[in-house]
Amino acid sequence: MPEAAQVRIVGTVVSTYTRIVEITCEEAGLTHEIIPTPANSPQNRHPFGKVPVVEVDGLELIESGAIAHYLDSTHNAAALQPREPASRATADTWIAIGNNYLFLLFERGLVMPYVMHRHGGFPLDVQSINRALPDIGRALGFLEAELQRDGAWTACGFTLADVFLYPIIRSLQMTPQGAAGIAQCDALAAWLTLCEKRPSIRASRWESEK
Ligand SMILES: N[C@@H](CCC(=O)N[C@@H](CS)C(=O)NCC(=O)O)C(=O)O
Structure with a gap:
């Protein structure tokens, strides 16, 4: 059975913010999959009807800033964040x-x-x-x-x-x-x-x- 992706990105496939999370995953070497979900659909769990919602490490995360900082900090040695x-x-x-x-x-x-x-x-x-x-x-x-x-x-x-x-x-x-x-x-x-x-x-x- 193929291994599950490390990051599930719930969102629209063609989306600026879905892509931001995809790029962060690629930079961190994290496998990822998109679960195609329209922003305002009942399946979308974002409280303000936005995409993406991300599932990773047993967490459900919203807001691309929080998601990108989390992924980079926990899986990429914060390589995308200046130290100083x-x-x-x-x-x-x-x-x-x-x-x-x-x-x-x-x-x-x-x-x-x-x-x-x-x-x-x-x-x-x-x-x-x-x-x-x-x-x-x-x-x-x-x-x-x-x-x-x-x-x-x-x-x-x-x-x-x-x-x-x-x-x-x-x-x-x-x-x-x-x-x-x-x-x-x-x-x-x-x-x-x-x-x-x-x-x-x-x-x-x-x-x-x-
Ligand atoms: N503050 C959110 C913004 C996300 C966002 O605006 N996503 C757009 C898609 S690129 C969206 O959900 N649009 C649907 C809508 O506003 O109804 C984040 O940083 O994740």
């Missing part, structure tokens, strides 16, 4: 920026309108897109300036900051306006290309990227 407190604060700041501002802005402004159009057959919500484009442009300008100045999100190589920011920014790049905006950001585009060389990023590619 100031650098760790920088990594955590980027995770918070990704979760609290970038994800919501990109998801509502471009990613979901295109998902609904391409996969749901709905007319493209041009109004929402046009409303969000100035803020998305400003966010990309901010990210580009930070990367131009520092060369990386932290001074500690590939960290959880990269794990969180990659799927958030990559999903934006998969929309026409997102791709055009990112193409104008040399440092950001180069960082995405660098991430794509990493086995954990390649192993977690969405079907639409293959």
